[in-house]
Amino acid sequence: MAGPLAGVRVLEFAGSAPTAFVGTVLSGLGADVVRVDRAPGTAPGPDAPRPPENPLSRGRRSVALDLKSPEGVEAALELTGHADILVEGFRPGVADRLGIGPNAALARNPRLVYGRVSGWGQQGEWAGRAAHDLAVLALTGALDTDPATGDPVQPPSAYLSSFAGGANAHVQGLLAALHERERSGRGQVVDTALADGAALISTLIQQWREVPGNHTVTDAPHYGLYRAADGRHLVVAAIEPRLYQNLLDHLGLTGTEGLPDRSDPAAWPDLRALIAGRFATRDRDHWVKVFDAVDAGVAPVLTAAEAAEHHQLAAREAFVRIGGTLQPAPPSRFDRTPADIPGRAPLPGEHTAEVLAEWRGLS
Template sequence: MPQRGGPLAGVRVVELAGLAPGPFGCMVLADLGADVVCVDRPGGPGLPQSAALRRGRRVVTVDLRSPGGVADVLRLAGRADVFVEGFRPGVAERLGLGPQECRDRNPRLVYARMTGWGQDGPLAGRAGHDIGYIAVAGALEPLGRAGQAPHAPINLLGDFAGGGMLLAVGVLAALLERERSGVGQVVDAAMVDGSALLTTFLHGMAAEGRWPGPRGTNLLDGGAPFYDTYATADGGFMAVGALEPQFYAALLAGLGLDGDPELPDRDDPAGWDTLRRRFAERFAQRTRDEWSEVFAGVDACVTPVLSPAEAPGHPHNRARGTFVTVGDQVQPAPAPRFSRTPAAEPVPERDAGGVAAVLREWEAPR
C-alpha cells in the first residue's frame, strides 16, 4: 500500500535562506518528503524570492548577527540530518556556522554548500551569476544560432540544473553513504562544476568527431533542419526532432513532402539550408493547432512549442498530473515518482512558530 509523504519522510533539513539554486535544491528535498526548516533573516535574503521555490518549508526568522541567533541555528543543526548554506566561501565560518561548528555538535550531519565558483580556486571569492558560471564551464558558448552571439537559456543551466539539482544529488549521495559509515560529510556543490558536468555529452561528441562545426551548425544545436523549431501561420512554433530515418519519413509525410524528388539528402549538410527553407514554407501555411492535429498520434517527433502558462493545459500533462496547484499558483509537481512512497502534494511555505517549537518537535524520537 503506498505510503504518501515521499521517500525522504523523516529527514530533517536546516536551510539558511538564499537565492535561486539553494532554495531550488531544498525545494526538491521538501518535495521528496524531507522536513525542511528555512532559517530566514530579518528582511529576507535580499533579492525577491519566488514563492514557488520556497514551497514545502516551515520558516523561522533568526538574526544571524547575534550570538543568540547563531546559538539557535547550531541547536537546530544538532538535531538535523542536513544543513544547507549558500554564502560565499568563509562567510558561514565567520558567522560561527561553518562545517566544523555544526559537525562538532552533530557528527552525522551532512553539511551542503551551494556556491557559484566552489569553495576554492582563483574565482572562489568572486561574485557571479548563472550566465558567468555557464560561460566559464563551456556550457554557454554552444548555445545560439550560427553567426550570432551565444544566447543564455534564462538561468536554467547554472542556477537550477547545474546548481540546485546538483546540490540535491550530493545531499542524497551523502545521506546514503552515511548509512554505511555512520558519519556525515561536507558537500561542495558549485554551479561551475555542475554546468560543466552537463556538457559531458558535448565533450564526448566532439572527441568522436560528431560535433565538428561552430555554434548553430551541428546536429542538435539548430544546425540540422530536422532538429529545429518552425514558425506557424498564427505566430506559434512547432518543435521538430525527427532524427531517426523513420521519424524523418513521418515528418515528410505530415508536411506533404514525401516523394518530392527535389528534396536534398537529409544527411548532407550542404543541403540543410534548402531543407530548412522548404520546411519553413510548409509550417507557415497552417496554425500551430492545425499542425498539432496533423502530427497527433504520428511518431514524427513533432510537437507544439508551449509557453510555461500553456504547458499545464496540455492533455498529456493533465493526464499525468505534471502540474499541481500550490496555494493559488500552478506549479510543476514533484518529480520523479515513486511506487511505494509517493510524494505528497506540495504546500506553500508556512511559519514554524519559532526555533523553540521546531526543537521541541525534533527532540521527539523518530
C-alpha cells in the same frame, strides 16, 4: 510528511536560488525542510499579506534568526544538532565567520550531512566572486562557438548551471552522503560548485564539437523551432529516420522533386526553408492535430497554462495548484511511498516558535 525522505530533517539557510531549489526538491521527496530566514523586525501575524506563490519557497517551514547575534547563532546550531542535512549557499568563508560553518556544525552533530553549494566552489581566485548563470556557462565551455555559424551558442532561458548543473548535482551528493552515513554513522561536507555541474552537463556537446567537420544536432533543420501561420511555434526533433520520414509524410513533402538531402549539411538551409514554408501555411493548432497521434518528434511550444491542460502532462499530473497558483509537481513518482503535494510557501519566520519547540523536544 509522506514520501521516501519522510523523517529526514533538513535545515536550509536562505540566500541563494540553488539552495532554494535544493530545498524544494528535498521537500517534494517528503523531507521536513526548515528554512532559516533573516529575522524580520516583527513576527508575521496570521493576517499578514502573502507574496505571490513561488515554487522555490513551497513545502517548507520558516524560522527567523539573527545570525549576527550570539543568540541567533546558538539557536541555529541547536537546530543543526537535530538535522540530518544542512544546506547553505553563502560565499566561501561567510558561514564560518557567522559561526555556523562545517567545523562548528559537525562538532554539534557528527552525523550531519553539511551541504554547501556555491558558484565557483570553495577554492581558487574566483571563489568569492558572484556567479550568475550566464558567466558560469561561458567559463565552463557550454557556450562555445557553434561550428555551423561561427558564433557562440545562445544561452538557454532556464538557469542551466544554477539548477540543472548545480542544484540537482548537489541533491545527488547530499543523498549519496546520507546513504553512506547508514554504513559509517558519520556525516561529512558535500561541496558542489555550479561551475562543476555546468561543465559536466555540457560534456557531450563539447566532445562532439571537437571532431573536425562535426555539426551539433541543433544546427540541423530536423531539430529546431518553426513558426506557424498564427505566429505561434512548434519544435521538430526528428532525429531518427523513422521520425523524419513521418515528418515529411505529414508535411506533404515526401516525393517532392529535388528534396534536399538531410545528410548533407550544405543542403540544410534549403531544407530548413522548405520545412519552414510548410509550417507557415497553417496555424499551430492545425499542426498539433496533424502530429498529435504521429511519432514525428513534433511538439507545440506551450505556455505553462496550456502545458497543464495537455493530455500527456495531465495524465502525469505534472502540474498542481498550490495556494491558488499553478506550479510544476515534484517530478518523481513513488509507487510505495508517494509524497504529499507540497504546502504553500511560508512567510519568513512564520514557524519560528513552532519549529524551535518541536526540534528542541527531539532526542
